[in-house]
Amino acid sequence: MRFLLLLLLVGCAKAPPSSTLSTEPIDFTLPTFPSKQTFSLASERGNVVMLDVWATWCEPCRESLPLYQSLAAKHASRGLRLYALNVDGDAAVPEEIPKFISETKLTLPILLDVDAKLSEDLLKVKVMPTALLIDRRGRVRYVHEGFEARSLQEVEGHLEALLSEP
Numbered sequence: 001m002r003f004l005l006l007l008l009l010v011g012c013a014k015a016p017p018s019s020t021l022s023t024e025p026i027d028f029t030l031p032t033f034p035s036k037q038t039f040s041l042a043s044e045r046g047n048v049v050m051l052d053v054w055a056t057w058c059e060p061c062r063e064s065l066p067l068y069q070s071l072a073a074k075h076a077s078r079g080l081r082l083y084a085l086n087v088d089g090d091a092a093v094p095e096e097i098p099k100f101i102s103e104t105k106l107t108l109p110i111l112l113d114v115d116a117k118l119s120e121d122l123l124k125v126k127v128m129p130t131a132l133l134i135d136r137r138g139r140v141r142y143v144h145e146g147f148e149a150r151s152l153q154e155v156e157g158h159l160e161a162l163l164s165e166p
Helices: 002-010 059-078 096-104 117-122 149-164
Strands: 029-033 038-040 048-054 080-086 110-112 130-134 140-145
Touching: 048 059, 048 149, 059 080, 059 096, 059 149, 130 149, 140 149
Parallel strands: 048 080, 080 110
Antiparallel strands: 029 038, 029 110, 048 130, 130 140
């Protein structure tokens, strides 16, 4: 709950990206939307993962997710996987998420962090949207907070670097 209150105060941001290097792999398990099947990040070891944390009320998310979806399609054969991690909560699942998906024409996998605990405690998300770029070993290597279309080149550059690693 603290997380959602903080995000409401901060709102969606168009902040410059930041980068970070994690020496330890991260892992988590969350339900998927709409099936509620269990997804484990560890199942993607060997692939580069882009995890985009978003909410239906976030306007920059409407712009970023379709563009990121295009990047994922472009680099899928090289091992890029994109997951959209929604933090709206249970109330948004039945109505708001399907509406957002329809309006933005998203087809990518969606993970549900309904209490935002994972986003707050493990991922340290402070801004919507936040894209985490995770290397083939499961380590968070880059974090991009906020979104501006011009930052898409930087995101793709970071992805290119990760995809080029063994």
